Amino acid sequence: xxxxxxxxQTEKAAGASPSVPPLPTNRxxxxxxxxSLDYLATVAAFPKPDDKIRSTSLKxxxxxxxxxxxxxxxxxxLQPRIISKVANDAQGxxxxxxxxxxxxxxxxxxxxxxxxxxxxxVIVDNQTKTRxxxxxxxxxxxxxxxxxxxSLCSALDGASLVYFxxxxxxxxxxxxxxxxxxxxxxxxxxxRKREGLDDLLNLATYLVCSEKFxxxxxxxxxxxxxLVSILMRVPNIKFVIVTLGEKGCIMLERSINEAxxxxxxxxxxxxxxxxxxxxRNATVPTCISSKSSLRVSADGVxxxxxxxxxxxxxVVPPLELIDTTGAGDAFIGAVLYGGCWM
Amino acid sequence: xxxxxxxxQTEKAAGASPSVPPLPTNRxxxxxxxxSLDYLATVAAFPKPDDKIRSTSLKxxxxxxxxxxxxxxxxxxLQPRIISKVANDAQGxxxxxxxxxxxxxxxxxxxxxxxxxxxxxVIVDNQTKTRxxxxxxxxxxxxxxxxxxxSLCSALDGASLVYFxxxxxxxxxxxxxxxxxxxxxxxxxxxRKREGLDDLLNLATYLVCSEKFxxxxxxxxxxxxxLVSILMRVPNIKFVIVTLGEKGCIMLERSINEAxxxxxxxxxxxxxxxxxxxxRNATVPTCISSKSSLRVSADGVxxxxxxxxxxxxxVVPPLELIDTTGAGDAFIGAVLYGGCWM
Numbered sequence: 001x002x003x004x005x006x007x008x009q010t011e012k013a014a015g016a017s018p019s020v021p022p023l024p025t026n027r028x029x030x031x032x033x034x035x036s037l038d039y040l041a042t043v044a045a046f047p048k049p050d051d052k053i054r055s056t057s058l059k060x061x062x063x064x065x066x067x068x069x070x071x072x073x074x075x076x077x078l079q080p081r082i083i084s085k086v087a088n089d090a091q092g093x094x095x096x097x098x099x100x101x102x103x104x105x106x107x108x109x110x111x112x113x114x115x116x117x118x119x120x121x122v123i124v125d126n127q128t129k130t131r132x133x134x135x136x137x138x139x140x141x142x143x144x145x146x147x148x149x150x151s152l153c154s155a156l157d158g159a160s161l162v163y164f165x166x167x168x169x170x171x172x173x174x175x176x177x178x179x180x181x182x183x184x185x186x187x188x189x190x191x192r193k194r195e196g197l198d199d200l201l202n203l204a205t206y207l208v209c210s211e212k213f214x215x216x217x218x219x220x221x222x223x224x225x226x227l228v229s230i231l232m233r234v235p236n237i238k239f240v241i242v243t244l245g246e247k248g249c250i251m252l253e254r255s256i257n258e259a260x261x262x263x264x265x266x267x268x269x270x271x272x273x274x275x276x277x278x279x280r281n282a283t284v285p286t287c288i289s290s291k292s293s294l295r296v297s298a299d300g301v302x303x304x305x306x307x308x309x310x311x312x313x314x315v316v317p318p319l320e321l322i323d324t325t326g327a328g329d330a331f332i333g334a335v336l337y338g339g340c341w342m
Numbered sequence: 343x344x345x346x347x348x349x350x351q352t353e354k355a356a357g358a359s360p361s362v363p364p365l366p367t368n369r370x371x372x373x374x375x376x377x378s379l380d381y382l383a384t385v386a387a388f389p390k391p392d393d394k395i396r397s398t399s400l401k402x403x404x405x406x407x408x409x410x411x412x413x414x415x416x417x418x419x420l421q422p423r424i425i426s427k428v429a430n431d432a433q434g435x436x437x438x439x440x441x442x443x444x445x446x447x448x449x450x451x452x453x454x455x456x457x458x459x460x461x462x463x464v465i466v467d468n469q470t471k472t473r474x475x476x477x478x479x480x481x482x483x484x485x486x487x488x489x490x491x492x493s494l495c496s497a498l499d500g501a502s503l504v505y506f507x508x509x510x511x512x513x514x515x516x517x518x519x520x521x522x523x524x525x526x527x528x529x530x531x532x533x534r535k536r537e538g539l540d541d542l543l544n545l546a547t548y549l550v551c552s553e554k555f556x557x558x559x560x561x562x563x564x565x566x567x568x569l570v571s572i573l574m575r576v577p578n579i580k581f582v583i584v585t586l587g588e589k590g591c592i593m594l595e596r597s598i599n600e601a602x603x604x605x606x607x608x609x610x611x612x613x614x615x616x617x618x619x620x621x622r623n624a625t626v627p628t629c630i631s632s633k634s635s636l637r638v639s640a641d642g643v644x645x646x647x648x649x650x651x652x653x654x655x656x657v658v659p660p661l662e663l664i665d666t667t668g669a670g671d672a673f674i675g676a677v678l679y680g681g682c683w684m
Binding site for chain 2: 050125134
């Protein structure tokens with residue numbers, strides 16, 4: 001994320017504007033996952049194989065799901081700590097410097113003397129509005145031995161929640177197990193199926209996932225039925241949110257109390273009824289919630305006690321829309337902010 | 343170019359193997375043009391717009407036409423000097439270090455304290471054997487004021503020839519004009535039409551060009567007739583070579599003596615007759631030359647006194663062919679080696 005927008009955000013956060021959100025008592029959050037550098041190369045047209053073209057502009061900015069999400073969390077006033085790995089090369093040093101400038105605590109970062117930092121080359125085609133990403137993993141990869149027990153304990157001390165983007169799954173599992181022992185809530189961002197993700201999900205308290213993940217992971221026939229399936233399969237999860245880009249998001253929350261009514265409500269019909277209550281002329285985000293402790297069912301999946309919520313996204317005028325890179329990560333940052341109040 | 347092949351080449355050059363070419367008396371050559379860094383990212387398949395993929399391997403190596411050509415020249419035993427511009431960033435420092443390790447004199451490089459070094463991101467698809475290049479120019483651009491008069495004079499002192507790849511055309515023209523005043527032969531690599539190239543061509547002694555350049559520049563109907571047109575349009579050029587990849591190259595050389603025969607030979611027919619003399623079973627490169635001081639003509643273009651040469655390329659077995667990146671630049675390096683004997 002650019003340092004220019006960083007400083008303006010910091011000014012906003014520091015100012016006394018009534019739009020600045022209030023701060024929770026415990027603002028420390030720990031994130032474990034990808035922090036890298038993005039090379040955003042704008043081109044006049046997406047290249048064909050064997051083409052030789054030149055970029056019209058280049059921006060080099062910090063990236064990676066966890067790096068982005070924690071940057072957003074810091075800009076919302078939280079005190080994020082990050083566990084990730086870079087090399088002591090120009091890219092790694094720049095990624096670290098950007099995080100630190102945004103107020104992300106990098107004391108728990110693993111910095112390899114040799115090897116290379118992870119980076120993503122992003123081919124930005126502003127005419128067709130496409131962002132094509134080629135990610136080069138860092139080397140050597142992060143392993144649990146990179147993180148000492150004392151460093152792990154120190155990183156978790158006082159944290160109100162821990163967030164994982166699914167990267168470095170072996171290290172992530174070690175961190176999640178210790179967090180679980182300490183009863184620290186675990187947030188997981190499931191962008192896609194990844195090696196070791198299921199082990200992490202078994203320890204998860206809250207789950208945010210991409211539009212495609214629920215059906216890919218459950219093979220359920222629709223997104224709402226997949227959400228029911230997720231809550232039934234992973235009994236510790238309190239809620240699952242699926243992000244839908246400009247269409248907002250859907251959240252299915254498990255109720256602590258058993259459903260008061262015995263009658264089952266089909267999750268697809270429930271979603272449809274909530275969507276009909278949305279004011280289509282509103283430009284600010286709105287949230288429509290069902291009653292709580294409904295008996296929510298999905299055909300062939302089962303039923304559970306919970307409530308369903310539909311949230312719309314802010315309507316951004318096309319001319320104001322510059323770049324959606326990292327928008328999902330910023331959403332996670334806001335969810336982490338919300339998580340500090342729970 | 344990789345440092346590993348560099349060192350093995352250096353060993354070969356230093357050894358007493360009979361395959362090492364003899365060294366000319368004056369081995370100093372000056373090159374002015376692009377030196378940059380290549381990020382060679384191998385992918386499993388060329389990405390579609392909006393894809394998110396990861397590279398399977400990454401190599402970071404020095405590149406740029408002049409950087410590559412002078413690296414080859416150094417490996418052939420010449421003493422190259424380079425005029426180019428990078429920034430004092432990680433990429434620029436690595437490009438400089440590679441050139442120096444290969445024995446290229448970087449004393450005349452312009453190093454900008456700020457800005458960014460030029461680099462090329464190369465998407466390497468080994469399945470389809472494509473190399474897609476996205477070049478990001480350096481900033482700030484090179485301007486003639488970057489090169490002091492004393493530095494220019496010192497760079498040219500004792501040089502047996504000067505080579506240009508057509509980049510930094512304003513600075514290149516200043517260097518070429520001074521070389522021309524000192525009667526130092528000027529080699530130009532014309533990859534494509536570029537701003538300011540025609541001014542450079544007016545000072546050129548020898549020209550090497552890509553397969554597409556002769557017809558693009560002259561609008562002649564065939565490559566051989568375009569070669570005649572080039573020699574007629576640029577009276578100072580002694581020869582022009584067009585490279586044809588695996589098909590080798592064609593050279594048209596101007597004769598100092600007037601043609602002894604009055605009869606004109608059509609350049610297309612002459613090329614055909616030379617090609618028929620090529621041994622198609624040979625795997626080592628061969629060169630077939632016409633008689634010298636022929637009256638070579640091209641329809642609608644004119645005629646001049648010269649000779650035509652056809653050279654074949656070495657037949658490289660597909661399994662031994664790893665990467666053709668920079669092959670044309672290596673060819674230039676060999677031409678520079680030849681130029682030191684002229």
